[in-house]
Amino acid sequence: MPCLRSKYALRHQSKGITNVLGAILFVLAIVALTSIIAVVSIEYGGYVRSADYLSTVERERSQEELLFTHASDIDGQLKLNITNIGSETITLNSILVHNKSGTGAIEVTNMAALPITLNPGMVQVNYRIPGMIVTPATNCTIVFVSSRGNSFIIVIQGLEIYPPNPY
Amino acid sequence: MISMRRTRRGVSEVVATLALVAITLAAMAIYVQAFNTYFAGETGLLTGIFRMGSEQNYERLSIIYVFQNDTRLGDAHLYVSVYNYGARNATIVKIVLDASTLEYSPSMVRTGELVVLKLNQTVSVNTVHVISIITDRNNVISTQFRL
Numbered sequence: 001m002p003c004l005r006s007k008y009a010l011r012h013q014s015k016g017i018t019n020v021l022g023a024i025l026f027v028l029a030i031v032a033l034t035s036i037i038a039v040v041s042i043e044y045g046g047y048v049r050s051a052d053y054l055s056t057v058e059r060e061r062s063q064e065e066l067l068f069t070h071a072s073d074i075d076g077q078l079k080l081n082i083t084n085i086g087s088e089t090i091t092l093n094s095i096l097v098h099n100k101s102g103t104g105a106i107e108v109t110n111m112a113a114l115p116i117t118l119n120p121g122m123v124q125v126n127y128r129i130p131g132m133i134v135t136p137a138t139n140c141t142i143v144f145v146s147s148r149g150n151s152f153i154i155v156i157q158g159l160e161i162y163p164p165n166p167y
Numbered sequence: 168m169i170s171m172r173r174t175r176r177g178v179s180e181v182v183a184t185l186a187l188v189a190i191t192l193a194a195m196a197i198y199v200q201a202f203n204t205y206f207a208g209e210t211g212l213l214t215g216i217f218r219m220g221s222e223q224n225y226e227r228l229s230i231i232y233v234f235q236n237d238t239r240l241g242d243a244h245l246y247v248s249v250y251n252y253g254a255r256n257a258t259i260v261k262i263v264l265d266a267s268t269l270e271y272s273p274s275m276v277r278t279g280e281l282v283v284l285k286l287n288q289t290v291s292v293n294t295v296h297v298i299s300i301i302t303d304r305n306n307v308i309s310t311q312f313r314l
Binding site for chain 1: 198202213214217218220221222224225227228229231232234246248250251252253254279280281283
């Protein structure tokens with residue numbers, strides 16, 4: 001019995017952190033670990049969302065297709081029929097006109113305030129490019145830029161549109 | 168012994184609970200604030216990689232058109248039109264043309280904006296050239312062109 005008592009006393013005299021301090025350290029460790037896991041999860045989730053955004057944008061972008069046909073050029077006003085022959089809704093919000101005659105001026109018309117939106121199969125009839133006058137001597141390249149960064153190029157030369165209507 | 172314990176001074180249980188709740192809330196607020204401050208700036212390696220990858224994915228540029236003045240004119244330049252169709256404003260920091268880096272001061276292309284970059288460079292006609300645009304998020308947009 002005396003032997004047992006001395007062992008018990010020894011156990012109680014052993015030095016170490018208190019129960020309270022141990023509990024606090026444990027809680028801190030748990031909080032820190034949870035925080036790290038939460039942050040990595042959030043950042044990884046953000047990355048997955050951005051990758052999904054990227055693949056969606058590029059897929060939709062690859063399915064944009066337009067057909068331009070010459071409507072009329074009465075009074076020097078070039079009028080175009082623009083048909084969406086792709087499978088995605090197309091929003092045209094910029095036009096770049098490169099006048100290749102003379103010094104070769106390049107002009108950008110931003111249509112963001114009034115874009116052309118074409119659903120699949122829809123036709124924009126008699127579209128007139130703002131400020132564009134054509135003559136038999138006109139030699140210019142017109143680039144329509146969609147909101148997804150696709151460019152649709154036509155060339156106006158001698159009142160004809162190139163490439164010609166394939167249909 | 169019992170009388171001694173009963174006469175001991177201290178806060179009541181209600182006050183102690185309120186104090187504990189207040190201390191916990193204050194500690195949590197300090198922790199969350201410090202946490203946000205830390206992760207708003209430079210982050211750790213793993214989270215930094217994810218964040219940089221996300222920002223790169225959201226930044227999308229497209230080279231629309233390349234054009235050059237008549238080289239017989241004294242003031243000939245190469246013009247490159249670039250459109251930003253991504254969800255982030257992009258800053259172009261470097262342009263590489265046929266394996267040589269051009270002098271270019273950084274410029275921003277905002278989301279949904281079409282800009283024409285004027286380069287102090289001309290290229291030979293009827294030859295295929297390669298142009299690459301490098302952004303500050305280290306995205307590289309390259310295209311081939313022939314004038």
